[in-house]
Amino acid sequence: MTPLPTPAPFFAALLRGSLPLWLWALYFAFAYAGVAVGCRAGWQQASLPGGASPLRALLLVGSGLAVAAALLLVVRSLRRPATGGDDLLARVERIAAGLALIAIAWTAVPAMLLPLCQP
Amino acid sequence: MTSVAGAGPIEAPREGLPNSLPRPPGELERLRAAWWMPTGWRRFSAVNNTYIGVLYIGTAFVFLLLAGALALLMRAQLALPDGQLVSAGTYNQLFTMHGTVMMFLFAVPIVEAVAVYVLPGMLGARDLPFPRLSAYAYWAYAFGGFAFFATVFVGLAPDSGWFMYPPLSSRSYSPGLNADFWLLGIGFIEISAIAGAVELIIGILMTRAPGMTLARMPVYAWAMLIVGLMIVFAFPAIIAGTALLEMERAFDWPFFDANRGGDPLLWQHLFWFFGHPEVYIIFLPAAGMISSLVPAVAGTPLAGHRAIVAALMAVGFFSFALWAHHMFSAGLGSLSLSFVSAASLAVAVPAAMQIFSWIATIGRGRLRYDTQTLFLLGFLFTFVFGGLTGIMVAVLPFDWQVHDTYFVVAHFHYVLIGGVVFPLFAMIYHWLPLVGGQRLDERLGRWVFGLIFGGFHVAFFPMHIAGLLGMPRRIYTYPAGLGWEWPNLISTAGAFTLASGILLLTFDVVRMLRRPSKDHDDPWRAPTMEWIPNEDFATRSIPNVESRDPLWQRPSFVEEVVSGQHWLPGTVTGLRETIVTGARRADLRHLIILPGPGWLPLVAAFGTAAYFLLLTVKWVITAHAFGLVAIVCTIAWLWQTDRLPEATDAEVGRGVRIPIGAGGRASHSYWATVILVIVDMTIFASMAFAHIHVAMLGDTCPPLGAALPAALPLLVAGAGFVLSALLLGGCARPLATRAMSLSRALPWLTAAAALAVAAVFVLVQAHDAAGLAPRAQAWGATVAALLSYVGLHAVLIVLFAGYLVGRAGAGLLTPRQRASFDNCALLWWCGCAQGVLVAVLPHATAWAMR
Numbered sequence: 001m002t003p004l005p006t007p008a009p010f011f012a013a014l015l016r017g018s019l020p021l022w023l024w025a026l027y028f029a030f031a032y033a034g035v036a037v038g039c040r041a042g043w044q045q046a047s048l049p050g051g052a053s054p055l056r057a058l059l060l061v062g063s064g065l066a067v068a069a070a071l072l073l074v075v076r077s078l079r080r081p082a083t084g085g086d087d088l089l090a091r092v093e094r095i096a097a098g099l100a101l102i103a104i105a106w107t108a109v110p111a112m113l114l115p116l117c118q119p
Numbered sequence: 120m121t122s123v124a125g126a127g128p129i130e131a132p133r134e135g136l137p138n139s140l141p142r143p144p145g146e147l148e149r150l151r152a153a154w155w156m157p158t159g160w161r162r163f164s165a166v167n168n169t170y171i172g173v174l175y176i177g178t179a180f181v182f183l184l185l186a187g188a189l190a191l192l193m194r195a196q197l198a199l200p201d202g203q204l205v206s207a208g209t210y211n212q213l214f215t216m217h218g219t220v221m222m223f224l225f226a227v228p229i230v231e232a233v234a235v236y237v238l239p240g241m242l243g244a245r246d247l248p249f250p251r252l253s254a255y256a257y258w259a260y261a262f263g264g265f266a267f268f269a270t271v272f273v274g275l276a277p278d279s280g281w282f283m284y285p286p287l288s289s290r291s292y293s294p295g296l297n298a299d300f301w302l303l304g305i306g307f308i309e310i311s312a313i314a315g316a317v318e319l320i321i322g323i324l325m326t327r328a329p330g331m332t333l334a335r336m337p338v339y340a341w342a343m344l345i346v347g348l349m350i351v352f353a354f355p356a357i358i359a360g361t362a363l364l365e366m367e368r369a370f371d372w373p374f375f376d377a378n379r380g381g382d383p384l385l386w387q388h389l390f391w392f393f394g395h396p397e398v399y400i401i402f403l404p405a406a407g408m409i410s411s412l413v414p415a416v417a418g419t420p421l422a423g424h425r426a427i428v429a430a431l432m433a434v435g436f437f438s439f440a441l442w443a444h445h446m447f448s449a450g451l452g453s454l455s456l457s458f459v460s461a462a463s464l465a466v467a468v469p470a471a472m473q474i475f476s477w478i479a480t481i482g483r484g485r486l487r488y489d490t491q492t493l494f495l496l497g498f499l500f501t502f503v504f505g506g507l508t509g510i511m512v513a514v515l516p517f518d519w520q521v522h523d524t525y526f527v528v529a530h531f532h533y534v535l536i537g538g539v540v541f542p543l544f545a546m547i548y549h550w551l552p553l554v555g556g557q558r559l560d561e562r563l564g565r566w567v568f569g570l571i572f573g574g575f576h577v578a579f580f581p582m583h584i585a586g587l588l589g590m591p592r593r594i595y596t597y598p599a600g601l602g603w604e605w606p607n608l609i610s611t612a613g614a615f616t617l618a619s620g621i622l623l624l625t626f627d628v629v630r631m632l633r634r635p636s637k638d639h640d641d642p643w644r645a646p647t648m649e650w651i652p653n654e655d656f657a658t659r660s661i662p663n664v665e666s667r668d669p670l671w672q673r674p675s676f677v678e679e680v681v682s683g684q685h686w687l688p689g690t691v692t693g694l695r696e697t698i699v700t701g702a703r704r705a706d707l708r709h710l711i712i713l714p715g716p717g718w719l720p721l722v723a724a725f726g727t728a729a730y731f732l733l734l735t736v737k738w739v740i741t742a743h744a745f746g747l748v749a750i751v752c753t754i755a756w757l758w759q760t761d762r763l764p765e766a767t768d769a770e771v772g773r774g775v776r777i778p779i780g781a782g783g784r785a786s787h788s789y790w791a792t793v794i795l796v797i798v799d800m801t802i803f804a805s806m807a808f809a810h811i812h813v814a815m816l817g818d819t820c821p822p823l824g825a826a827l828p829a830a831l832p833l834l835v836a837g838a839g840f841v842l843s844a845l846l847l848g849g850c851a852r853p854l855a856t857r858a859m860s861l862s863r864a865l866p867w868l869t870a871a872a873a874l875a876v877a878a879v880f881v882l883v884q885a886h887d888a889a890g891l892a893p894r895a896q897a898w899g900a901t902v903a904a905l906l907s908y909v910g911l912h913a914v915l916i917v918l919f920a921g922y923l924v925g926r927a928g929a930g931l932l933t934p935r936q937r938a939s940f941d942n943c944a945l946l947w948w949c950g951c952a953q954g955v956l957v958a959v960l961p962h963a964t965a966w967a968m969r
């Protein structure tokens with residue numbers, strides 16, 4: 001039997017290509033579920049120093065981290081040299097990182113500006 | 120270097136081909152014999168993708184015509200004020216069936232059907248990896264679909280709208296069988312769609328032609344891969360939702376009854392978590408088709424290939440965050456809705472990237488103006504228009520104004536007809552020559568396009584105006600004097616014009632199919648491999664792919680493949696075979712044996728459809744008899760699988776030998792089972808979400824009158840599930856080196872199954888002892904639903920144990936033939952994991968609520 005080459009790792013490549021989109025999904029789930037849980041738990045009350053509410057602080061910190069992580073992925077994907085014409089997922093990562101950054105930043109806008117827990 | 124017009128330089132052919140000429144005498148005849156196609160009435164037992172695909176596409180188009188006829192009845196009713204053509208009740212059935220049939224019996228099946236037909240050829244495979252699964256998916260859809268549609272003629276059609284919101288669809292307000300037909304009737308569609316998704320994902324990832332790396336994979340295949348994955352994660356939500364609503368109707372378990380702690384919005388969450396990705400599940404394949412057709416009609420490679428792949432992935436992700444934009448007026452929190460609104464706007468970016476790529480391709484090529492091109496351009500115009508109104512309804516204040524008006528009806532018809540049906544019509548003109556070698560009439564085609572495009576815009580543009588004038592959806596008549604008369608009359612005229620175009624197209628298709636078939640050439644000079652001349656075995660040899668546009672690669676490529684100079688030009692084992700390649704680089708891995716014609720998928724599908732439909736009309740015993748037929752046929756079908764010929768390897772090219780069959784993670788059936796496990800876990804997660812959602816509604820958890828079970832029996836049950844899983848793993852250990860004997864399989868598997876069943880029993884007893892009352896409160900109902908789901912898995916585990924003991928007794932569990940064991944084990948462990956989670960979840964939720 002002809003010796004077969006070791007299969008190229010597929011899931012690692014797939015994860016790399018889609019990592020920015022997973023980051024967006026994680027951030028969206030955090031923001032949506034965070035508001036639902038925070039409003040039920042009463043975290044919207046201004047109980048932190050400076051009159052901030054824990055829920056707003058949570059959303060701001062979470063949004064900041066997500067934007068920073070998305071930026072990191074953009075920079076990392078731009079710095080990584082292309083490994084050849086067949087490494088599609090590495091090139092997809094760059095575009096996905098840009099799309100994820102736009103989506104995360106856009107979703108973070110209401111988290112910063114809109115009132116919490118209003119029907 | 121060679122090149123095609125406008126295509127730029129193409130990679131030159133490498134030295135040497137996998138096989139040489141002349142081919143040995145009798146090789147082609149043996150290949151034909153292996154792939155023989157039954158004739159006469161036995162043809163219904165055929166499982167080839169080209170046969171099933173044509174039936175699938177044809178059936179889906181029949182449903183398009185039927186649902187279209189229902190739409191015409193509605194338009195006739197609304198043409199003038201105070202219409203008297205149908206009653207309010209009949210009208211309710213008409214719009215419910217129109218939406219249901221279009222979405223479940225036309226849109227999803229047609230996109231899977233086209234993929235079943237086209238993808239193996241495009242990917243260079245001889246067939247899809249599970250041909251009998253394709254046949255089963257088709258027949259379940261056809262039997263069930265037509266029986267479901269027949270309810271229209273006896274007044275039993277569903278009448279609560281295609282999204283079946285409770286409380287309207289609850290027993291109190293829909294006491295008849297109509298809603299049950301929807302809930303149970305689409306069960307087989309869900310099964311069929313998931314079966315198709317499994318087939319497509321594995322086919323795309325594991326049976327591409329050697330050399331077709333991910334970078335060389337056609338965009339259409341990328342689109343179908345993403346759609347397959349979306350189906351795997353989206354459809355379980357509706358499976359769980361329909362199961363819960365049917366349990367509420369059948370057993371009075373009040374999941375959605377606000378008076379007993381339930382929540383009608385829970386249904387909306389579950390439905391739209393499926394329903395919005397569903398829109399993209401049918402749009403992305405259409406986008407993939409466009410990406411295949413545009414290079415062919417423009418004569419140049421696709422611009423922005425990588426950007427389109429990234430955009431498809433992004434749309435797939437973003438679409439799962441849009442479910443609540445159908446609930447903007449449902450009273451959810453404004454901040455939560457704003458997140459959804461932001462995601463709804465963000466999805467426009469990757470959608471626009473695809474549109475700009477298509478425009479760039481058209482711009483740099485030389486467009487051929489035939490009917491398929493007209494439909495492509497019609498798609499671009501109409502979809503952009505529908506996308507823009509989509510942006511409008513993604514903005515909360517605007518949506519609040521137009522929610523449930525005809526503006527929304529106009530918007531989604533622009534997106535669905537413009538974004539899906541127009542590409543499908545372009546696809547018909549493009550790919551129909553593959554079926555019989557004949558093209559559709561171009562002169563007639565101009566009329567077809569004119570009537571359909573013109574009729575569509577005349578029908579649906581005025582609906583924007585009617586909606587802005589305040590006309591609500593789903594009203595069966597309206598009084599004069601509200602300003603709605605002219606928009607409605609014009610819409611009706613447009614609808615009949617559109618219908619005449621579709622009838623003309625149908626006439627042309629039927630006329631073409633009646634002509635004697637001939638070998639197809641590549642009439643559009645398209646670059647993809649489905650245009651290589653083929654027979655029932657697909658192409659003579661499996662192509663060795665060296666570029667993204669292989670038919671533009673070099674002039675001799677087609678001739679080389681057809682003459683058998685590429686991989687596997689015959690059959691090594693005398694059976695149906697195709698090559699499995701690596702998911703990333705598409706390098707040679709092993710050969711798999713594909714099944715031939717058989718009646719079992721057809722009979723199993725009939726049993727499945729009959730089971731669901733007869734259960735609806737409460738013929739319980741007969742229904743279960745048919746269910747048993749389906750199970751027996753499925754087991755008999757599986758019994759024939761996982762059997763390898765004596766030869767362990769095969770020569771597929773000069774001096775290149777690869778293994779026949781593979782086990783464990785190399786096996787395609789292993790990964791198909793992994794996908795089923797994901798489906799199963801997602802259904803479970805949807806039910807767990809229902810429990811958590813209901814628990815969060817009350818002031819206390821568990822609610823007053825309910826109690827959590829004692830911890831000890833839950834620990835015992837959890838330990839039982841863990842032990843069952845460990846025993847199963849222990850049982851498998853010797854299988855690595857020797858065949859599993861009956862004397863080992865029987866005690867180990869019996870003990871493992873008994874432990875799982877006992878654990879379920881302990882779990883149920885614990886909740887019963889705590890006074891679980893599923894009819895009293897939604898909280899109890901969700902616990903009972905979770906227990907029922909675990910109970911279902913206990914039944915499956917018993918079936919797996921019996922099946923594996925049987926295979927061990929027959930000497931069919933060997934180190935080479937262990938896929939049956941591995942696959943059953945995956946599902947078994949999944950059931951045990953769910954058992955542990957159900958033991959923990961109510962306590963964990965109550966603890967978190969404190």
